[in-house]
Amino acid sequence: MKTFIILLQKEFRESWRSFKFLWMPLLFILLGITDPLTNYYMEDILNAVGNMPDGFSLSLPDFVPIDILMASTGQFQSIGLIVFVITIAGMINRERQNGTATLIYVRPISFFALFMSKWVVGSLLGILSVSLGYAGSMYYTAILYGSVDTMSFIQMVMSYCVWIVFATAVALMFSAIFKTAFATTFTIIVIPFGVMIDSLIGQYWHFSPWKLANYSVQLLSDTHNEYYIKTLLLTIILLILAIIIGILFTRKNAGTTKI
Amino acid sequence: MIDINWALVAPLLVIQFILFIVALIDLIRIHETNGPKWVWAIVIIFLNTIGPICYFIFGRKTS
Amino acid sequence: MIRIEHLTKVFGGEKVVDDLSFVLEAGTSTALIGPNGAGKTTTLSMLTGLLKPTNGSIRMNDTQDIRKEIGFLPQYPNFYPWLTALEFTEMTGKLNGVPSRDAKKQAERVLDFVGLTNDRSKKTSTFSGGMKQRLGIAQAIVHKPKLLILDEPVSALDPVGRREVINLLKQLQQHSTILYSTHILNDAEEMTDQLLFLKKGQLVEQGSLKDIRTKFDSFRYKIQFTSKEEASLFATQSQLPTTVEESYAFIEIKDGFPTMQELMSQLIVLPFSILKVERVTMTLEEIFMKVVGQ
Numbered sequence: 001m002k003t004f005i006i007l008l009q010k011e012f013r014e015s016w017r018s019f020k021f022l023w024m025p026l027l028f029i030l031l032g033i034t035d036p037l038t039n040y041y042m043e044d045i046l047n048a049v050g051n052m053p054d055g056f057s058l059s060l061p062d063f064v065p066i067d068i069l070m071a072s073t074g075q076f077q078s079i080g081l082i083v084f085v086i087t088i089a090g091m092i093n094r095e096r097q098n099g100t101a102t103l104i105y106v107r108p109i110s111f112f113a114l115f116m117s118k119w120v121v122g123s124l125l126g127i128l129s130v131s132l133g134y135a136g137s138m139y140y141t142a143i144l145y146g147s148v149d150t151m152s153f154i155q156m157v158m159s160y161c162v163w164i165v166f167a168t169a170v171a172l173m174f175s176a177i178f179k180t181a182f183a184t185t186f187t188i189i190v191i192p193f194g195v196m197i198d199s200l201i202g203q204y205w206h207f208s209p210w211k212l213a214n215y216s217v218q219l220l221s222d223t224h225n226e227y228y229i230k231t232l233l234l235t236i237i238l239l240i241l242a243i244i245i246g247i248l249f250t251r252k253n254a255g256t257t258k259i
Numbered sequence: 260m261i262d263i264n265w266a267l268v269a270p271l272l273v274i275q276f277i278l279f280i281v282a283l284i285d286l287i288r289i290h291e292t293n294g295p296k297w298v299w300a301i302v303i304i305f306l307n308t309i310g311p312i313c314y315f316i317f318g319r320k321t322s
Numbered sequence: 323m324i325r326i327e328h329l330t331k332v333f334g335g336e337k338v339v340d341d342l343s344f345v346l347e348a349g350t351s352t353a354l355i356g357p358n359g360a361g362k363t364t365t366l367s368m369l370t371g372l373l374k375p376t377n378g379s380i381r382m383n384d385t386q387d388i389r390k391e392i393g394f395l396p397q398y399p400n401f402y403p404w405l406t407a408l409e410f411t412e413m414t415g416k417l418n419g420v421p422s423r424d425a426k427k428q429a430e431r432v433l434d435f436v437g438l439t440n441d442r443s444k445k446t447s448t449f450s451g452g453m454k455q456r457l458g459i460a461q462a463i464v465h466k467p468k469l470l471i472l473d474e475p476v477s478a479l480d481p482v483g484r485r486e487v488i489n490l491l492k493q494l495q496q497h498s499t500i501l502y503s504t505h506i507l508n509d510a511e512e513m514t515d516q517l518l519f520l521k522k523g524q525l526v527e528q529g530s531l532k533d534i535r536t537k538f539d540s541f542r543y544k545i546q547f548t549s550k551e552e553a554s555l556f557a558t559q560s561q562l563p564t565t566v567e568e569s570y571a572f573i574e575i576k577d578g579f580p581t582m583q584e585l586m587s588q589l590i591v592l593p594f595s596i597l598k599v600e601r602v603t604m605t606l607e608e609i610f611m612k613v614v615g616q
Binding site: 002003006007009010013014017018098099100102103104105106107108109254255257258259 | 363367370371372373374387389390392394396397398399400401402404405409413414416417418419458461473
């Protein structure tokens with residue numbers, strides 16, 4: 001427990017000093033406020049940049065708040081998620097490759113504490129970023145399009161955070177198993193590409209972790225989704241599995257640290 | 260001209276500015292980067308938002 | 323006391339370390355000597371717990387987790403560039419169980435010992451090679467380990483840095499058990515109680531410097547003539563195995579033969595002048611070449 005706290009402190013210090021806790025939330029806030037703003041000004045933008053033929057009239061759909069939040073979620077799920085998992089997928093293997101891990105691994109630490117310290121800091125970074133991102137999106141949506149039920153909104157954000165925490169665990173697991181280049185590739189395939197693949201061919205099944213984000217946004221609507229709870233539970237089970245595998249591989253690959 | 264409500268757009272510009280300034284200050288103070296420093300300076304200055312974030316992800320040396 | 327028995331490491335079917343057994347007595351210094359690729363770093367890595375031995379055991383009295391009792395300095399220590407020397411040393415101390423309230427003081431003390439007091443608040447990214455090596459020593463001793471393991475502690479340093487580090491190690495030698503690897507034999511000669519000669523993963527010789535000397539050191543006589551011709555002429559006439567280098571002739575003594583008297587009686591009848599006769603002992607390097615060359 002004591003080594004966990006020391007390692008946690010170390011991870012926080014690193015993330016703080018490398019400005020991760022500044023730029024990652026700012027990136028998500030930017031992503032979050034982009035959609036409400038651009039959709040709102042879409043007509044003006046099109047008129048200003050495109051040389052519309054005379055008599056051409058553009059009819060944009062009338063957006064409701066849930067559409068905008070769905071669009072923001074789409075931003076998080078693509079650009080935001082890619083940037084986030086790239087950052088996480090280097091947390092364990094990079095230390096082994098540059099040799100900084102050596103002076104930690106030779107001390108009486110448990111690899112459980114080591115992995116969990118990184119997972120906790122990575123998860124908090126993700127939770128902070130998406131919460132602020134959604135807050136930004138919601139703020140603009142509320143001003144420009146109208147509001148949604150507060151409790152449902154909070155529920156949605158928390159539900160999305162489960163997905164981010166899951167993504168953190170998977171990225172860290174790959175980080176423990178492979179070197180940086182492979183870990184990053186696999187993580188990007190499994191997480192952001194996984195989301196895309198699931199949205200393309202996912203109509204054949206009803207619950208998978210990659211659907212959790214969309215199901216979370218649906219919490220805002222009145223329709224009841226019978227698959228939501230199962231999806232949530234499955235995500236949590238896979239999350240725990242990723243952590244266990246990650247810890248085992250952190251220990252197994254400890255000897256690969258550069259000496 | 261588009262009639263823009265600047266109160267709405269201002270936060271966007273402020274965030275971009277913070278990213279730009281923090282990346283630039285860090286670049287000046289950091290001991291070493293992956294690749295030449297001046298390249299990162301160009302990236303940060305000329306690529307809005309993406310530049311500073313690319314710098315934070317790929318530019319900072321971790322060992 | 324640390325007892326290593328039948329330590330073996332196999333990488334991809336190849337025995338990198340092959341059945342090593344030796345004992346490190348408390349308070350002694352042991353040098354692990356061998357050419358590059360002899361398995362020195364692999365051996366040390368197993369002792370630090372970084373690598374799991376394929377076979378064999380490492381036991382330290384009744385300690386369960388040997389990592390608690392070890393301080394390790396890799397050949398090229400790598401530090402987190404975003405931490406200061408003091409922060410890093412304090413953190414590593416805490417990870418080794420130094421109580422939080424003492425950790426900072428203890429870190430300051432060891433940084434003072436290695437001469438980094440003035441640089442302790444600087445980020446390690448600004449450190450030179452010598453400073454990193456000294457910080458490496460500080461983090462290795464911050465928790466007062468029973469065994470200090472050093473991988474090529476001075477090989478990468480310039481002469482000044484090397485002298486500084488050797489002096490630090492000599493001070494540490496007085497109250498800790500040290501195991502270090504090196505391929506620079508002068509260092510070993512300066513601070514060693516026990517030598518372990520490693521070749522292709524095998525322990526080919528072990529013992530104190532004195533024991534190994536007596537075992538391998540053949541005494542040689544070095545006779546200086548005025549010219550190379552005279553030296554060569556002597557070599558052709560000599561009934562003893564003689565080699566010539568410039569104006570020197572070398573005669574090796576094996577099994578106490580020839581004795582000094584016999585040699586003198588040969589020299590005394592020579593028709594040319596002899597400038598110098600001296601007995602030369604082998605350097606550790608030569609002994610090493612002899613042991614490893616077997």
